[in-house]
Amino acid sequence: MAQKNVAIYPGTFNPVTSGHIDIVHRAAKMFDKIYICVAESQHKNPLFSLDERVALIESIAFADHVEVIGFRKLLIDLCHELNANVIIRGLRMVSDFEYEFQLASMNRHLDPQIETIFLTPAEDKSFISSTIVREVAKLGGDVTQLVPQHVAAALREKYAP
Numbered sequence: 001m002a003q004k005n006v007a008i009y010p011g012t013f014n015p016v017t018s019g020h021i022d023i024v025h026r027a028a029k030m031f032d033k034i035y036i037c038v039a040e041s042q043h044k045n046p047l048f049s050l051d052e053r054v055a056l057i058e059s060i061a062f063a064d065h066v067e068v069i070g071f072r073k074l075l076i077d078l079c080h081e082l083n084a085n086v087i088i089r090g091l092r093m094v095s096d097f098e099y100e101f102q103l104a105s106m107n108r109h110l111d112p113q114i115e116t117i118f119l120t121p122a123e124d125k126s127f128i129s130s131t132i133v134r135e136v137a138k139l140g141g142d143v144t145q146l147v148p149q150h151v152a153a154a155l156r157e158k159y160a161p
Contacts, residue, residue: 007086010037014046019121
């Protein structure tokens with residue numbers, strides 16, 4: 001039987017946070033298949049390599065129909081390759097909306113058959129961003145309630161003197 005509702009959840013995930021994980025768990029209830037698609041994003045100078053970011057996410061327990069992959073191509077091309085008909089984007093704050101709306105509009109322009117949906121994390125996770133997590137970790141702060149334990153350990157290792 002062909003999967004009808006295939007979604008991708010793209011992002012840099014540098015690092016993956018509790019907010020990202022919350023979005024995946026919410027989306028897993030709605031789609032037959034979800035690909036967490038980790039973007040190479042060299043222009044963002046990620047702290048973790050693409051392979052490290054993929055591995056950090058793969059070690060999280062998700063539903064059986066959730067798969068993690070890395071990618072280095074145009075998002076719409078990836079949707080075609082994976083037969084995805086939906087792009088999931090997370091919105092934490094109203095300030096995220098303008099940029100996300102531009103991305104959704106461009107993707108719709110490139111392929112009007114692929115829809116973008118926006119999901120919000122639980123309220124207690126809406127302030128968490130990868131940027132803030134990295135900054136707190138870099139300065140020696142405790143991020144264990146913001147990311148999985150293995151991600152907190154990986155951050156400590158990256159920022160060790």
